[in-house]
Amino acid sequence: QFDDISGSCFPEELVIEQNDGGIAALAASRATYGAYNASFVNGWITNLFNSKTANRIRIGEVLESISCSGSGINENNEKYILFGDPALYLALPTEAVTFQSLQSDTLKTLSGISVKGSVDKDNENFNGSGIIKLFDSDRQVTRYWTADNGTIQSMSYVLPGKLLFNGIITFNTDAFSSRFFIPKDLNYAGLSGKITVSGWNKNTGVEVAGYYAPVYYSGSETVIDTTGPEIRIGFSELVFKSGDVVNPESEFNISISDPLGVNIAGQMGHDISLVFDNDETMAYIATEYFTYDNNSDSSGSVVFPMPDLSPGEHSITVTAWDNANNSSEKTGIFTLLSSSKFAIERIVNFPNPFSSSTDITFQLTHPATIKCTIYTVRGLKVRTLETGEIYLPGFNAIYWNGEDDFGDKVAKGIYIYKIEAMASESDDKDSFIGKMVKSG
Numbered sequence: 001q002f003d004d005i006s007g008s009c010f011p012e013e014l015v016i017e018q019n020d021g022g023i024a025a026l027a028a029s030r031a032t033y034g035a036y037n038a039s040f041v042n043g044w045i046t047n048l049f050n051s052k053t054a055n056r057i058r059i060g061e062v063l064e065s066i067s068c069s070g071s072g073i074n075e076n077n078e079k080y081i082l083f084g085d086p087a088l089y090l091a092l093p094t095e096a097v098t099f100q101s102l103q104s105d106t107l108k109t110l111s112g113i114s115v116k117g118s119v120d121k122d123n124e125n126f127n128g129s130g131i132i133k134l135f136d137s138d139r140q141v142t143r144y145w146t147a148d149n150g151t152i153q154s155m156s157y158v159l160p161g162k163l164l165f166n167g168i169i170t171f172n173t174d175a176f177s178s179r180f181f182i183p184k185d186l187n188y189a190g191l192s193g194k195i196t197v198s199g200w201n202k203n204t205g206v207e208v209a210g211y212y213a214p215v216y217y218s219g220s221e222t223v224i225d226t227t228g229p230e231i232r233i234g235f236s237e238l239v240f241k242s243g244d245v246v247n248p249e250s251e252f253n254i255s256i257s258d259p260l261g262v263n264i265a266g267q268m269g270h271d272i273s274l275v276f277d278n279d280e281t282m283a284y285i286a287t288e289y290f291t292y293d294n295n296s297d298s299s300g301s302v303v304f305p306m307p308d309l310s311p312g313e314h315s316i317t318v319t320a321w322d323n324a325n326n327s328s329e330k331t332g333i334f335t336l337l338s339s340s341k342f343a344i345e346r347i348v349n350f351p352n353p354f355s356s357s358t359d360i361t362f363q364l365t366h367p368a369t370i371k372c373t374i375y376t377v378r379g380l381k382v383r384t385l386e387t388g389e390i391y392l393p394g395f396n397a398i399y400w401n402g403e404d405d406f407g408d409k410v411a412k413g414i415y416i417y418k419i420e421a422m423a424s425e426s427d428d429k430d431s432f433i434g435k436m437v438k439s440g
Helices: 010-016 034-048 059-069
Strands: 025-028 080-083 095-099 106-109 112-119 128-135 139-146 152-159 163-171 175-181 193-200 207-220 230-232 251-257 273-276 283-285 290-292 299-305 312-321 327-336 344-350 358-364 368-376 381-385 394-400 413-423 429-438
Touching: 010 025, 010 080, 034 059, 059 080, 095 193, 112 193, 112 207, 128 175, 128 207, 163 175, 163 193, 230 327, 251 312, 344 413, 344 429, 358 368, 358 413, 358 429, 368 394, 381 394
Parallel strands: 095 207, 106 207, 163 290
Antiparallel strands: 025 080, 095 112, 112 175, 128 163, 128 193, 139 152, 193 207, 230 251, 251 299, 273 283, 273 312, 290 299, 312 327, 344 358, 358 394, 368 381, 368 413, 413 429
């Protein structure tokens, strides 16, 4: 009831919500009826997809076309109001992807499956990136509930299959290819699964999509494998080793690899899990965050946001499974800093003493530029090391070849170095003074 001046209706709130909500909403202002609504919705689908590809049509034109075509009945349709810009185009793929036939429509667990396909585009070649997904069989389920009169009611319906593979692919001159392994964790419900592909070109804005169905699962390949996947714990844009300092804005980037692929079927007990500080109340299921690397069937990564942790030392334990249901576990230690604190930490030069050259290593909590000045013990400036580049949070190093500003080797003895960090995203600064020894 958008015309009720005493308040705003839900579709209005949805559309006007800042940085959230929806791009548009189609809603009825008064009561409508199921059969007529079904015809009305079918009219939308027909106008948007009148062939195997999506129509480029404005949402206002769709509503106008339905109103003039007699979909449903006028009395019912007149109650529908479009909240939003009627000139808006929906972001739908405009080109179709066609799959080449698989070697078999029935896939065996632990078998490696190759998939190829191409874009149906006549006027020019399509090049870009994409995502390919393999889904388990659809599931027939029945749900029961107790009605107001005390009788047991039931409803049966089909749920889509769980995601078995989620990988990045490359389109090269219309064509793409991919390979994946079938996990043991299937539901064997007797219904069919499917493969979907979507692709895009950032420069041209062209988007493509397609699917292959049905896909059936039956039987198993004989594979002897008792080793779980390899796990490497890291952080996005950060060279990390256990014990390093990180800031709260950092994201975990956990690499997982296995020759038989990583299990993302989501069966109970076989999820990718993250546990912080050995506290089960701080356990997270991260399976849905896993994506295979570009054109890979064996390795990928989990990008996971930092949970709400207090500053200080913490541990993370990662558990993952391969498609043969072998598991591995890896634990890493990290020190979390306060988000408001800019600092340069753990400054060490190695080797020390050094004979010809040394690396001055340090860790940053935020991106920064670095200036390192080297002095004699009497305060005479020997060398300034400064490139102007922005160093990322985490472990970094500056190399000194043991020469002064004139290119001459410095003499044996003790040298003082001052390393200054200037935050690139604020006016914060930090510095450290250390001592090194040249022995030869």
